[in-house]
Structure formats: structure tokens, C-alpha cells
Amino acid sequence: MKLIRFLAGALLLLGIAARQPASAQTIDEIVSRGTINIGVLVDLPPYGILNDKQEPDGYDIDVAKLIGSYLGVKVNLVQLTSPNRIPFLLTNKVDLIVATFGITPERAKSVMFSIPYSAIENVVFAPKGKTITKLEDLKGLRVGVPRGTVQDVLLSKSLGSAVKISRFDDDPSTYQALLAGQVDAIAETGLTGDLFYAQHPEGDIERKFILLQQPNGITMRKDQWSLHQWCDTFVYFTKNDGELDALYQKWFKKPLPNLPTF
């Protein structure tokens, strides 16, 4: 993914050199256009999946639709994959991303985040027989992570070469790898893992410890200031009036976690 990020950067320079695209997008433009293109993931239940009618559905999709209804515009959902989220945004193919995008200073160099509207619990899963209670216990083990994710960066940074990291292309492969015994443990989304391993009791796999709580923000380009202000207001408002909580309850059967803000 480093390569893709590098290319995205190279393309960006190319774009600046070639022709300056239209001036910074404002909220008025979107409202007068009557539609908003929102990038979502369909790879990460229950944040984003294809439902039994093969349409995008999930917490993020419901949030995207709520954005549309508050803006009074039609929502055009664009299905993204984890590695192509930033390129789609930077090339104006989508106006916003609502795709479980973890807020990090590294990413904030190229995009802008709203205050968090959801959080993901990153949990270490392993078979019941293994004693793993803290980060240091992972030393010498083979640990699976989805490539380029927050947990990938965190493990590489804190344990370095003491841990053998296997990077997978998406979440299902990561869960499957642990079940198949290709890795000793994985660092993954807690709720999805709970569901998956409940379906596969033969693996005898359980939660070991919470690696981190990752707050996610609505993501936009660095020059979309008026949209950024609107999104912050939207998250603030729907958090206070209980709408976000209701959506969270619908998909996660839990109340909205306490989301730090900035």
C-alpha cells in the first residue's frame, strides 16, 4: 500500500503541474447540485456490507444516508475498497468518505477528518490454549493483520521485528487465517471477530485483549472547509439527539461508545 500511496502522491503532483482542478468544493455547490457522492466500504460487517438484496448496507451506509437527508440531497453511494479510499477522494470521484476511516496524524497530512462518529475496537484474537494478555506476549508469534490498517502500524511500531506480521488483503482473509492456523493470533475488529468465531466454535478462539479503541471520522479533502464544518455540526447534532446512538444500537446491539472529540 506504500506503493499506492506513493503513486497517489505522484499523481497529485502531476495534477498540480497539469491543470488546477475546480476551486475548493463548498457545501452550497453540493446542495445546489442536489446529489452527494459518498464513498463507503462493503467489506466490513456490520459497518458496511452487501445485504441480502446485494445492496450496500450497514452502520456507515446509514450514516451516509442520514447525511443526505440532513443536507436535503440525494445520496449516491460509491463502493470503495480500503486501499483506494484516498485516491477516490483526492481525484474528486467522491465528495466524502464514510468508511470506518481511523483518524491518524499520518492520514491527516493528505485528508481532513470530522470529529468521530463511530469507533472500532481493535482486539487480539487467539485460540483459547494460548496465554496472551498484553502486547509483549505477542513477541515471537505470527500475528495476522489486514494490510495498512491502524493495528498493522501499531504492531510494527511497538514490537518491530520481535513479532512476525502476516499482512492480509482484507478482514475475512485475516479471520480465516487464524481459523486455519496459518497465524498464532490476529489483531482485528472486535465485533466482527466475535460474530465470526461464534459461527466457528471448532476453532476454539477467544478475545485476548483490547489493542486500542480507534475513533473514525467522516473524511474529506483538505480544502473542503465548509463541508468539514458542516460534518462536525452534523456529528455533534446527531450524537446529542440520539440518532447516531439509534443507528449504533441497530447494527451493534450496544450503545454508542463514548467518542472523544477534537
Place this chain on the structure above:
Amino acid sequence: MRTLNLGDFEYIVFAVRWTLLLSFYATLAGGLIGIAIALLRTSSNRASRYLAIGYIRLFQGTPLLLQLFLVFFGADMLGIPLGAEFSAILGFGLNAGAFLGEIWRGSIQAVPAGQVEAARALGLHYGPRMIRVVLPQALRIAIPPTVGFLVNMVKSTSLAAIIGFVELTRAGQQINNATFRPFVIFGLVAAIYFVLCWPLTLASRRLETRLAAAYKR
């Protein structure tokens, strides 16, 4: 997490039309570019030879995935937005052009030099010489590697997922990500690819035997 339903199977099976469409148009575009490249590459003009070599080096030497990426996002940066479908066809076509061009260059050069000399001796110019003497013989030689490449391309159309093109493999992934039934889903996807590629191989064999018959005594 939901269970697999009939609609999911339909979704996957119908996604094959995107794989087919992309393969078809990419073959068409790649074939046209390939012929041009093969002719330039075998021409007696030094400049056109180097042009063809440069093209082939560029597309054979960089990953297809990044070519797609550059076509799709690069076009936008230059202010000419292309859709995912058109970008995929263009990307695959440009790539296939390089590989087919090189395959066909080899086939053209494999036609015995005596044939070209004889055609010259009969006073045939470049056009008729190529069309009536060299290319029909090169065709026979070109079939197995060409089909081999096309079969490979059908399977690599799954790379188009990077630019948001939902074809067979991506559709399978999407359903698997919702239902977590990899063996059923990817088994089905693999079976569909087999159904697509096997007839291609069969047709290639038949064509080969038919063309070879002309050279039997």
C-alpha cells in the same frame, strides 16, 4: 453476519458479464494495438522499431495493477475523467497490446526468411507480402501463445477491482465479506472462471489442428 441466499449466487453469476465484457473489449483493443506494434517492431524503419520497443518495455516492465491505477486516477488529474469501465478497457487494452505485439512479432519472424524472399522475387510489395504470405503462416504459430495470454487476461481482469470495477472475483469477495463462506463462494468463482477459460483452450486446439492440416502432405 447473514447467511448465503439465492440472490447472492445470482449476484456472483451475473457479475460474470462484467468479466466477459471487459475481456472482450480489452482483447479487441489489445488486438488492434498488438497488430500495429508487431508490424512496427518488424519494420525495416529504425525509428518505428524503437517506438515499438519502447512501448513494449514500458507496459511489460510495469505492473498491470499500477497501469490501471494510473489510467483511472491519472486521467482525472489531467482533467479528463474516464469512467471505471472505460479506464479498465483502456488499461487492459494498452497492456494486452504490448504482450500480443511481442507474441506476434515473434510469430512473424518465425516465418522462414525464404518465404519473404520468394514473395519479393515475385514482385510483391510490403502490403500484399504481409497479408498474403507472411501473416497467414504467422497466424498458425501465434495461436497457442495468443490463447495462453488471453486465458491469463480473463483471469487477471479481477485486478480492475482497484478502480471500483465490480467483476466476478470482486463480487465473490463482497459476498464473502458479508457471509464468511469462502469455500462455497470462491469455489463457485473458480468454477465459473474454468467454464470461461476451458472452451477458449479447446477452441485454440481445434483451430491449431485445422490450420496445421494445410501443411500436411
